[in-house]
Amino acid sequence: MKMLTSVMEQVIKRNPNEPEFHQAVKEVLESLEVVAQKNPQWVKEGIFDRIVEPERQIIFRVPWVDDNGDVQVNRGFRVQFNSSIGPYKGGLRFHPSVNVGIIKFLGFEQIFKNSLTGLPLGGGKGGSDFDPKGKSDGEIMRFCQSFMSELYRHIGESTDVPAGDIGVGGREIGYMYGMYRKIRNEFTGILTGKGLTWGGSLVRTEATGYGVCYFMDEAMKSIKGKSFDGATVVVSGSGNVAIYATEKVHQLGGKVVALSDSSGYIHDAEGIKLDTVKKIKEIERKRISEYVKYHPNATYTEGCNGIWSIKCDVALPCATQNELNGEAAKMLVDNGCYGVGEGANMPSTPEAVEIFIKNGVVFGPGKAANAGGVATSGLEMCQNSMRYSWSFEEVDAKLKDIMVNIYKSASEAAKEYGQENNLVIGANVAGFLKVATAMSAQGV
Ligand code: NDP
Ligand code: 2IT
Numbered sequence: 001m002k003m004l005t006s007v008m009e010q011v012i013k014r015n016p017n018e019p020e021f022h023q024a025v026k027e028v029l030e031s032l033e034v035v036a037q038k039n040p041q042w043v044k045e046g047i048f049d050r051i052v053e054p055e056r057q058i059i060f061r062v063p064w065v066d067d068n069g070d071v072q073v074n075r076g077f078r079v080q081f082n083s084s085i086g087p088y089k090g091g092l093r094f095h096p097s098v099n100v101g102i103i104k105f106l107g108f109e110q111i112f113k114n115s116l117t118g119l120p121l122g123g124g125k126g127g128s129d130f131d132p133k134g135k136s137d138g139e140i141m142r143f144c145q146s147f148m149s150e151l152y153r154h155i156g157e158s159t160d161v162p163a164g165d166i167g168v169g170g171r172e173i174g175y176m177y178g179m180y181r182k183i184r185n186e187f188t189g190i191l192t193g194k195g196l197t198w199g200g201s202l203v204r205t206e207a208t209g210y211g212v213c214y215f216m217d218e219a220m221k222s223i224k225g226k227s228f229d230g231a232t233v234v235v236s237g238s239g240n241v242a243i244y245a246t247e248k249v250h251q252l253g254g255k256v257v258a259l260s261d262s263s264g265y266i267h268d269a270e271g272i273k274l275d276t277v278k279k280i281k282e283i284e285r286k287r288i289s290e291y292v293k294y295h296p297n298a299t300y301t302e303g304c305n306g307i308w309s310i311k312c313d314v315a316l317p318c319a320t321q322n323e324l325n326g327e328a329a330k331m332l333v334d335n336g337c338y339g340v341g342e343g344a345n346m347p348s349t350p351e352a353v354e355i356f357i358k359n360g361v362v363f364g365p366g367k368a369a370n371a372g373g374v375a376t377s378g379l380e381m382c383q384n385s386m387r388y389s390w391s392f393e394e395v396d397a398k399l400k401d402i403m404v405n406i407y408k409s410a411s412e413a414a415k416e417y418g419q420e421n422n423l424v425i426g427a428n429v430a431g432f433l434k435v436a437t438a439m440s441a442q443g444v
Contacts, residue, residue, distance in 0.1 A: 228252035237317075321347060
């Protein structure tokens with residue numbers, strides 16, 4: 001008899017209309033059924049019932065004044081999910097689609113991801129339904145200041161340390177950090193992804209994208225004897241994660257031929273010229289369609305889904321949740337794709353994941369493959385505590401080591417539970433064991 005069915009039923013009942021949260025929990029609980037059978041004491045101690053319920057959820061008003069002098073009101077969130085192995089840690093997402101269910105799915109995933117890094121980091125996530133697109137720097141600043149004027153009372157270097165996610169990069173972290181420093185009159189590492197002259201870590205900007213490639217390189221070598229060298233790669237998105245995944249694929253000898261944003265995708269069969277992409281996205285903050293103005297041999301197609309019809313050896317979805325469905329997965333498999341690494345959080349639908357696993361595709365689930373970002377945030381916290389900073393090479397070497405170790409932990413856990421090379425089950429189990437042991441030791 002299944003031991004975790006009632007846990008899932010309770011999650012659905014308690015959190016109606018939160019499909020992404022249900023999706024994330026369902027996948028984890030399915031992986032953990034074998035763990036529950038093996039460790040009935042954890043069922044008795046309510047570990048499974050407790051781990052799906054956030055320790056704390058904060059929802060707040062974020063009023064700000066736009067450039068016309070009109071008052072705008074957004075909603076802010078911080079879900080502090082689990083602090084049994086360290087302070088809450090996880091990004092802030094600013095996107096109009098943000099609601100409590102999205103933040104809960106992300107916070108829940110973060111628990112296992114952070115555990116997998118091997119660093120002492122709990123799980124949390126936050127953000128707002130604020131849309132940064134088309135806003136002036138002044139509007140972004142006023143929004144960030146208002147957001148922090150409430151968030152500051154809930155965070156701290158040993159309590160909760162937010163970072164970036166969709167719509168939150170170096171600029172937003174700067175404005176939020178400045179506001180925190182004013183209110184609290186202290187200079188502490190309460191956010192990660194800070195600028196290099198004020199407590200930031202080298203490699204944090206590159207970390208998620210680089211980490212996905214380190215993870216997939218190790219996984220593809222171990223499982224299939226393949227690597228990025230000579231591989232044709234499709235990357236979705238064109239934000240922080242996509243850009244630095246592309247950079248690392250190129251350094252490892254592969255060729256990225258496509259990138260996208262929420263409007264459409266570009267295809268450059270000769271290989272994406274990353275300098276152009278960085279200019280368009282990081283400096284000018286424009287749309288990816290601009291790329292074809294610089295490189296007329298490339299094509300731009302409206303709509304996102306078609307990107308998965310481009311023939312490739314490896315696919316790296318690096319945009320957003322559920323961007324790759326069963327149909328897209330089938331196209332990838334039919335075209336001979338042998339590796340999929342999730343740079344984004346939960347970008348593949350459950351149907352897509354099933355197709356990849358059934359067809360023996362090396363599949364790196366987000367909570368393992370994209371853990372390099374938060375791992376390097378953990379290294380930033382470490383440097384802040386020491387009031388010291390490491391060189392680029394030092395941080396990069398640590399990041400690589402962490403990603404290889406995450407692959408090994410997930411792979412070993414999968415094997416131990418009779419699911420060799422199923423990194424979905426491996427990552428869920430390995431991430432869970434550490435947190436469950438800590439929760440059990442610390443009592444109810
Ligand atoms: P950015 O804001 O830098 O970039 C996001 C990219 O994804 C943009 O190209 C954006 O296009 C696209 N995108 C966003 N929403 C949608 C959507 N609804 N449909 C289609 N495309 C969309 O964010 P990041 O690169 O930081 O984050 C990308 C993913 O990686 C997210 O899932 C995030 O949770 C995950 N992640 C990020 C980490 C980090 O360190 N930053 C760490 C681990 C995971 P457009 O400009 O049109 O909106
Ligand atoms: O999803 C993620 O892991 C992130 N957005 C990064 C979190 C962090 O604290 O660096």
